Amino acid sequence: MSQHRIMGKPATVHDVARVSGVSTATVSRVFTGKTDTVAPKTIERVRSAANELGYTPSEIGRSLRLATTRVVVMIVPDATNNFCADVAASVEKSLKAVGLSMVLANTGEDGDQQDRLLTDAAGLRPHAIIIHGAIDTPKLREVIEKNRNLVFVSRPPPIAKAPFVGIDNEAAGFAVGRYFAEHGYQDCAVIHGQQHYSASRLRLKGFLRALQESGADMDVIRKIESPLSMEAGYQHGLALLSDDKPRAVFCHNDMLAYGVHRAATEKGLRIPENLAIFGFDDNRINDWLAPWLTTLKVPALDFGPAVAAMLDPNRKTRKPMEDVVLPFSLTIRESA
Amino acid sequence: MSQHRIMGKPATVHDVARVSGVSTATVSRVFTGKTDTVAPKTIERVRSAANELGYTPSEIGRSLRLATTRVVVMIVPDATNNFCADVAASVEKSLKAVGLSMVLANTGEDGDQQDRLLTDAAGLRPHAIIIHGAIDTPKLREVIEKNRNLVFVSRPPPIAKAPFVGIDNEAAGFAVGRYFAEHGYQDCAVIHGQQHYSASRLRLKGFLRALQESGADMDVIRKIESPLSMEAGYQHGLALLSDDKPRAVFCHNDMLAYGVHRAATEKGLRIPENLAIFGFDDNRINDWLAPWLTTLKVPALDFGPAVAAMLDPNRKTRKPMEDVVLPFSLTIRESA
């Protein structure tokens, strides 16, 4: 346990080489696993010297030399959103399993912030960039054109030149619309995300198509574009229940639904008799804190394995990555 | 918009130097902001060449040269926990504001996993390591001895050689204990985290001391060591309510409280008449989904600024970082 350096600069290959009496090349061989061309006794000497020095190979030097890193940048709209957090945790875990580290950054649903993060990310020369909830900007399109390892999560890319992992948003919207039609929710409202988000657009499109195709006399009395937060759901809920008095509301994520639910409760409405509420995502927390919420389940924890399979540095094939469409399902509880 | 390279290797200082007809040194000067020694016309030439080439300086090269990175590794127990997610988001935002990137990794409350992450982190030669909810292991102590830039969040370090950001856990436990005494919750139970977590130990210690000092005939009929999850809270809640039938439960985080609440509800108990429930953290989601929960509020969003102030690369002083003790408060709702 002799400590050659306390609080000093980290040991390098040279230090290990010196202490173990071999060349830096041999030290490198040991640490890159090319041990079939190194004598067992030498390996032992190197290992023990490294141990003594507390040596860990520098990813910096390694990355520079190999012109590739093991870092993946993940850009998310809001890591404190339940669904986002689950997806991010799932991705981080799966990436780690194939030897990659994840750098996390939040856009706060701000296009400028996203663009800034894309620039910063480029500086890290990451192995890949994962964008959860991309915002369509010129910078984004430029990055799509230039980067090979770019994966879109949840919201499909604005141009079909990068792979996507997520559900079929239009089909999901359609499923909810059909459910509304079947249950006779004639006068309904939709609270959706901004229309320059592909996912929001598609969900809405599918939903409206289902209503139309149902033949029933369905009427969407309000379409509200909104941030996807509890606070926004609450405010829109209050307004909606004063003015339009819909029979049902389709919220484009569960956070919105929580807010609407609170607004409805405060107004003394009964769910679902007076107002049906339909959410989206099925946050894991629902089982515990919102066991009343009917919603569309997106398999958040299945994102990681799908993404990691695409980005695995050990992947042999060189053919381009293909979209992964995950299955969704309806979680029917009492609110609709 | 002439595109010199499509999908090729990223441009380097050399490329920019060549295109703009200057030396790499000058290009570097422009990008490091040492523009007072560069002619305005030259700056313009360099900027335009860089723009044309889509050049972003490589953090890899930069880090190697300067022997320092702008990456901070944050190790958390579980990023999908509401409180953790808020703290992590707060830290990420504040770090970004001082020019640092955050790498996030989950331990899942597993000591071995934490140790593995500490080793991996060392490879990145990060500017700092932040540990939220550290687990006391030999490896951890070794890292504390060796690393200067190490910050403990929420749970204090096992040896007082690294700075801490968080609340005074013992005082917090004491405050809850006093509340229990004042409200005459004679027969009570505690569900706490593992005792090798400093925070759990301190909270429990303060709580018990408050009961003792109260003079009232307080009796802790059960102390349960448990993972801090909803599921665990539910299971322990079911058992507790069948056997010991306490008058009140102090849960060491809100997740546990959610689980206990559900168990109590299923058993037909009335809260707080039959059972008082006290949580810990005051997750932001409580206002919306658990507006009944009485709990101890920890200011999750204040962690980021405190941590970033310590780790700011522009910090002038070289004196060691000092602990930041954040204020807590009781959020009294109806459950206790």
Add this chain to the structure above:
DNA sequence: TTGTAGGCGTTATCAA
């Protein structure tokens, strides 16, 4: 089986 040497992209130093 092992060693030598060059270069990855950057910036600081020194010289011009």
Add this chain to the structure above:
DNA sequence: TTGATAACGCCTACAA
């Protein structure tokens, strides 16, 4: 005001 150069830590082709 600008340029040439060395060095940061690592890996690998080539030589021994």
